[in-house]
Amino acid sequence: MRRSERVSTSFGFLGVGLFCLVFADLSVSTLDPWQEMARMARGLVTPDFLAVDRLGEALLQTLAFALLGVALGVVAGFGLALVFHVRVVRWGCAFVRAIHELFWALLFLQMLGLTALTGILAIALPYAGIFAKVYSEILEEAGPRAADTLPAGSGIVSAFFFARLPDAFVHLKSYTFYRVECGLRSSAVLGFVGLPTLGFYLESAFKQGHYSEVSALLFLFYVVIATLRLWMRPRLIPVYLLIAPFVLAGGAEISLDNIVRFFTNDIVPYPLRSADVLDITAWTAFGTWTWELVADQALPGIVATLVLTQIALVGSGVLTLVFFPLVSRRFLGPVGRTAGHAFLVVVRSTPEYILAYVLLQFWGPSMLPAIVALSLHNGAIIGHLVGRFSDELALRPDHPRGLDLYAYEVVPRVYGQFLAFLFYRWEVILRETAILGILGIQTLGFYVDSAIAEIRLDRAMFLIVITALLNIAVDGLSRAIRARLRLATTPEIQ
Template sequence: MSGTLRFFSQRRSLRRLSFYFALSALLCLALADIEISAPDPGRELRLMLAGLFSPRIADLTQWLDATLTTVAFALQGVTLAAALGLVLSAFYQRPWARRLAAGLRSVHEVFWALIFIQVFGFTALTGVLAITLPFCGTIAKVFGEQLEEIDQRPASAVSPGRGGISHFCYTRLPLALHAMRNYTAYRMECAIRSSVVLGFIGLPTIGFHLETALRTGEYSAASALLLTVLALVYSLRFWFRTRWLLVLVPTAFIARPVAAEWHGANLMRFLWECVPAPLRQDWPLEKTQRWLGWLGEQVLAGTWNTVLLAQVALVLTALFALLASPLNSSHFVSGWARRAGDGVLLVLRSLPEYLLNFIFLIVLGPSMLPAALAMTLHNGAIIGHLLGRHSDEMPAPPVPAGPLGRFAYFYVPTLYQRFLAYCFYRWEIIIRETAVLGVLGIPTLGFYIDSAFQFMRFDVAILLIGVNAALILAADWLSRRLRRQFLLAPPLARPALQVESAAYRRPLPGA
């Protein structure tokens, strides 16, 4: 009896939760600037499509070099991040390890790169570090959770003694290793996307030439680069394997050393300039007031726009995910139709939001609309793909019905909890990306951070990056609370593990 009651009250609260989210998104939508400001979007879109179907590599050596750099940054970054993340995950019960990991991942790759560029210039060291640090934070978190989920009996059966390391390696690591490998493969896919995005701010990856090609309207060249990115992401499943990595990783580090020419004096100067200006100048009262007022304005405007846009993007993502997930569900499509449907989702998933936003900005003109669309398509495709996959495990509906009825009365209700769990989980990521898209001109926090770097006000840049990190950590905390409160089933409280590992689930050896 009480079980039934709880079921009903939970369902009602889920409905209320969804309602509030949708309502807030509607309010945000009313306040957001979502105008199509380009007078003739169709024309640009036709030119792009024509280019897409006539890919052309303009300069072969340049293309090869950019592709190798993209892969090298990603491979080196993920290798270092996985190594450091593994070390950190072993201490994940300790609060300092959790805080360190959260801090590292709350700053986006692009912002890390903007910081490192100041010290190390446009070098391999900047690119690899910018990927390593945030990825290390994410990997430490997921590895840590994977270590918590394994069977704890072997670890408690053997006394740790003095050999803490061998205790860890023999009793805990082997049980989590398979899941860790799958997750690392997924991170490699993300690293390739990040590596491409770093090109947009000046590092010599594919993104560098892609930005040029898109900006100057050379869509055939852009198409070739875009297809290269897709090919890199898809080919991962063939070459990102232990046997190959034993050779590829050393090769990458030897052929493309992670180095930079830098000077201590430069570093010291940069660090000094990161100290807030009033502190550097002994708090002159009037100037400090003006500075604080000006900083406060940027923080308020940036945060407001970031939250506004992220909220719109979150709910649009959710809608798109629900509507698109049947494309990959055995309840609705099968055979070739399903493969094609999932193919569309995979293409959308493989292109970074930053790149999609750049393309939509060209087509639709400047406003928040391109960013909202970019995030909806990318994140919605990820969630849609996973939901569809989960639906395979559901039994056939008890009452036969048409596709629309099945969708509304069986498919959505059955998957709803899982769906919400995924959406909450992507919330933090959507805020991270929303902030970064400001670099492309929408007045979110990234816009002000980019401006601060532009005028070499590193103190302001660092403070704004800090505000952004705090915003992301707050969203993370809130989403964890909501998940715990509304989604009671234990596997749903931690969707991160499933979201990301499911993409690369391989059968256990011998299973």
């Protein structure tokens, strides 16, 4: 019974995705991609590590921002997880994690300038929101049995440390480890807005068509991600965290005036900025301002964002089912799996922006490159997680082989976990639609980016809040669906 409900939900989402395709512009219009493609291909096979100035520095900065950002997020998130039952905390966390790291970075740039704190907070803040939620779920699901055996009158604190935490610790650790990889990706991408990480040079090189430098930077990043398990040892973490602040030292100084100005002037809607509280004309102008923003940007932005998200969600699901056998013990030997891992590392570590640009060259501007880029990126991430999960399955000695094994044994058994991952990723895909402005797709993120480019932070803030609310709605829906299908609320990450 339960399984059929999962299947019908899947078909429901497939239906919504197909319905959205009707509204998506998928035209193919490129004429001559080959000249640029040939240059890219040449660059790819001739990575030039010497051409990038400050390559080592960029790498260190990427690691330092990621580690400090995630560490701060872990500490804050853990603290918040303990009081997650308080409604204000829950809402606050939902809000901060609903905003893409890039937008946090852009906001902090306004307040703090190009400082280390900007980069650290841009990662730490949304991650704290995510950690708080996931940690609290893990702690909740930790078996109550240990706690039940405690003598009556045990203190809350000792009960927590001796009964609840040990049981949940393995899960907390594996989830945190997974987020470090995400943190590295986030840190690299922060370079796009000016922090001195790999993304800074990657974006410049890519924009200028210096593809040998692009491939050098990408290869370096792939190696960092692929070898994460080797160097990310629990024992070494304190060492890394001690070194990281030295790597980030320097930069502009922080001024309180700028922070105050941001809150008291910049994000106050323009018509109200210098007006009296009782000034009727200012409030009328504010009404017009709000209405224009809603009608011209927010509503069309929401439609485009949702259409793209729903199609990319289905695309990610389909690609996950294609990708996960590539890294699964159940289907491939060590050699095949290594190749599969390499492939998935490349696909999930290449920023979506670059995937989209390459596809834009092939197909011209439409929603098609965006859909495929988002599906590839997320399919590779979930495929990696589902592949690992499938390794844990115990099979009977007389299990079927090949396609039968895939279709009748493994997929049905991993399906619940697969859906849990996918729904969990839903809000992430929604956030990622933000950074595809080059394709001329006017998602909410496109309008936020425009407002920031025009230094209209009041508009940017208004649209960011709408984006966050949309994210919270999707998150709530995803939670409700997962609960209904009795999927694990927290995906199990080994």
